[in-house]
Amino acid sequence: MHTSFTGPPAADTHPTPATAEELERHKAAITRLGNELRALVEAAVRTAATPDTLHRVAEGVRHVTGQLTGRRRARADIPEVDEFPAGTRIYSPVTGAGSPLAPPLRVTPTDDGLIGHCTLGIAHEGPPGYGHGGMSAMLLDELMGRACAAAGAPGLTISLQMRYHRPVPLETPLRILARVTGTDHRKSFVTGSITTEADPATDLVTAEGVFVAPDPRRVRALFPGLTADGDPAGG
Ligand SMILES: CCCCC/C=C\C/C=C\C/C=C\C/C=C\CCCC(=O)SCCNC(=O)CCNC(=O)[C@H](O)C(C)(C)COP(=O)(O)OP(=O)(O)OC[C@H]1O[C@@H](n2cnc3c(N)ncnc32)[C@H](O)[C@@H]1OP(=O)(O)O
Numbered sequence: 001m002h003t004s005f006t007g008p009p010a011a012d013t014h015p016t017p018a019t020a021e022e023l024e025r026h027k028a029a030i031t032r033l034g035n036e037l038r039a040l041v042e043a044a045v046r047t048a049a050t051p052d053t054l055h056r057v058a059e060g061v062r063h064v065t066g067q068l069t070g071r072r073r074a075r076a077d078i079p080e081v082d083e084f085p086a087g088t089r090i091y092s093p094v095t096g097a098g099s100p101l102a103p104p105l106r107v108t109p110t111d112d113g114l115i116g117h118c119t120l121g122i123a124h125e126g127p128p129g130y131g132h133g134g135m136s137a138m139l140l141d142e143l144m145g146r147a148c149a150a151a152g153a154p155g156l157t158i159s160l161q162m163r164y165h166r167p168v169p170l171e172t173p174l175r176i177l178a179r180v181t182g183t184d185h186r187k188s189f190v191t192g193s194i195t196t197e198a199d200p201a202t203d204l205v206t207a208e209g210v211f212v213a214p215d216p217r218r219v220r221a222l223f224p225g226l227t228a229d230g231d232p233a234g235g
Helices: 020-046 051-066 133-150 216-222
Strands: 106-109 114-118 156-164 174-184 187-196 205-212
Touching: 106 133, 114 133, 133 156, 133 174, 133 187, 133 205
Parallel strands: none
Antiparallel strands: 106 114, 114 174, 156 205, 174 187, 187 205
8 A cells, every 4th residue: 555645654553565566557657757757857958948938838837746746755754666775766866767856777786786877868967968977976876875785785875985087978878887895894885987888998987985884773763764674664
């Protein structure tokens, strides 16, 4: 049951889990809306439409937004369609198919870490024609964090050191790598890089990060949306 979207859950009750089929149907709908929103964002930052047209479209968008603001999840809720902390987060601003902010980055495992694929659009522009440096940091932070989770030690970033070697071209398929290189108690040390798909030997951006798995006694306070067994409470 999608308690996050159907109203507040009764206190101290565990929501009935949705069937796999219901979850897939919900994910497909979220993804479809995400795709349309990404197309809208890209069109909005590219358009040469007149001010009159922009005003008319803004009215239309306001009307559409009004259709989605009735029932909402609370700030710390973890949507039931999510696989937190190790898997897909559907509204992640980096990997989330449902987020218009996300390119989105598609993540798959490698022998020793994770690989991500995405293409940045004009909405992610920094210098004309190239990706925003903050976008590169966001891509790497997410993939490096996911690499920790994939290695069994999900954690939060406590440091991320970026090196920007060459500008990252827009509208060009990119390849992002992340790998855990060592651990020390709750700390994981991680490296990452961004190249184009066409030239994977030339690093455009590299990063070194440290991630810390929170003290288990603090997890519940940090993430109140998790149930005692570590699963999303679904709202
Ligand atoms: C079912 C379990 C679920 C657990 C889930 C855990 C994480 C899940 C989150 C995401 C994972 C999922 C997918 C990954 C995808 C994306 C990644 C996105 C990455 C981000 O977008 S993330 C946002 C930005 N990130 C922050 O918002 C962190 C703010 N931070 C804190 O919330 C605390 O910092 C915390 C909780 C991390 C640790 O707190 P704590 O109390 O558990 O640990 P404690 O203080 O004992 O430190 C232990 C050792 O880390 C050192 N240490 C700690 N913090 C340090 C710091 N800031 N600088 C330098 N060293 C630091 C200490 O010095 C000590 O080191 P030493 O032992 O050597 O002295």
